Amino acid sequence: MNHLGKRDTLLELSGVVCKQNFFSSFTNPCSIEFELDNCQNRKTIQVTSEKSKTEKLFVFVGNEPVSGKVHINLKDKSKKLQHQGIKVEFVGQIELFYDRGNHYEFTSLVRELAPAGELVENKTFTFDFMNVEKQYESYNGTNARLRYMVRLSIARNYAPNLTKENDIWVINFNKPPEVNSNIKMEVGIEDCLHIEFEYNKSKYHLKDVIIGKIYFLLVRIKIKTIHNKFSVKYFLNLALVDEDDKKYFKQQEITLWRRGVSKPLQTNNNQSKIEAPPTQEVPEPETSGDESD
Template identity: 50%
Template sequence: MSFFGFGQSAEIDVYLDGQETRKTAEVKTEDGKKERLLLYYDGETVSGKVNISLKKPGSKLEHQGIKVEFIGQIEMFYDRGNHHEFISLVKELARPGEMIANSSYPFEFSCVEKPFEVYTGANVRLRYFLRVTIIRRLADIVKEVDIAVHTLSSYPEMNNSIKMEVGIEDCLHIEFEYNKSKYHLKDVIVGKIYFLLVRIKIKHMEIAIIKKETTGSGPNTFTENGTIAKYEIMDGAPVRGESIPIRVFLAGYELTPTMRDINKKFSVRYFLNLVLMDTEDRRYFKQQEITLWRKGDKLRKPNVQSPAIMAGTQNLQNTQLQTAHLQAQQAAQQKQQQAEDDNSDKEPTTKQAMVKEDFQRAPSNSQDATAPREDAFDGRLESPGDDSPESERIQNMTREAGDGQNNDNGTENLE
């Protein structure tokens, strides 16, 4: 609404290059809803056009300049007044003057560094957005457009399994194992629990994925714990020597990569929480931290050929046809010459038959031609890494005594 002519007299629209075909991602908003945003990665160029249209045809818009900004920002919910910007890039689109018609301004932020992934949690929000500002004397006209950013990681080289013995003294002694300590967001957690000593009546066992969000520092540190998923892996009393398998699929849950000390403002860590409950409803648990990372999607290149490639392919096909035609002509000439030789003298026929006989018998007698291929194939099958089964490799790994959160005997007890 415009009062006394001081309201907004223009509308701003931002068009990003390739937005029709660019991949999108769901991002949680501050109010808990989800919206789909255009997806970018670290180092990608952000470019497009800013279209400004006047609301009243024939009118004019006086301004002190037009600019577009690319901003990466961290906002603490408990400190709304302060926004921490870790990226701030500015492009001037127009100098001060008057706008008398609709205008369009191209912009480009080349190879922009985007070190962190977008995140909206309980106490913090990290976002990337474009802000277009028409600077005016009384009130600026501002338009903001958010984008999504994902950080990709490579497969970790060292990814040892997690194997630990925990329990309650003289009451319970179990050994649990997870196949890896680092998982991508669509991975599967595979493990097992082995009961070495059972002297309490256990009726229930579950495993949960817990997210711990830590914001601030010093006395202003806030920690928010949330349970992402919970699985019941046993119902009933186990006995000594029993083994319980674990298999948890991560693809169906809203997970983010592990974030450690993001711009010295917040961290997001994930834990696997193993919980046992006895018949008296007492709970015994053990937490183990895992690392989550985002894996890049495997994209198949479309089978679309450029005109130059198609022309080269056509030339190659024509060359092959010409070569086949020449070979056919040469074969016909050789056949005609052979017929003339057969008519003139019968001895070449016997010689030719002998040559054919030797050629057919040579592969069966020359075993050296096939032996190297069989040896090479067998060598691939008998690789040194396949001789030792998985159990032997796990047993050879160093056992971890604890994660620094337990007593020396690796026991935790929560009643």
């Protein structure tokens, strides 16, 4: 009986060892670090994620190149890291927080860094994404976000792929619009209400002031409040509320643009700066005295 019991114990211990070895094969065998070029004095912006975690992102302007190095450091140098290929991607995507499984990628560039093989020591790869079109500005909102990132992927056969993402923040400067017509609209209810409203233009830079007029041509209802506002979707909304709390809406799309600068944008520490790329035409600042939008 003692002999059998000892045998059972050995089998049980052997099973524990096998189980530990099985799960250890899925642990992360390396650390991945990004080092972007020309970021010693680059301006940063603090962004809060959906989990209330804050991080500082480097700010890139327009079609600036995104280049740098990525360091892969083995945690256990006595073990090899076998892989099916290593690649780096520059990705622009829109994420909806209520639909986390689906991301819309509007920009995707790939650079193959290494074919299938094995890593036996720490490795550093360089990458360069030149003249990358960044059509949209970065956005971080309550229900959605638009993000740009550099992503490293290490493909593996019998274990999950290893990935690491490094986000950047993108802003775009624009020239003043050549055509900027005013907005005229009407809203009404037959025999009860007829209102005309007018805004002085349809395209506004980010520090602009929206000026408009409202003409009450016919009012046979009692209006309690008037709300005049624009949303992050760049629509100008007119809302009327009568004494019975009935609401009347009228909506008009507008354009928001970021005014260019002719000199560096200074930060509060170390005189860091960002400049528009030399290949990008940047208009002279307006006479209002502010340096940036």
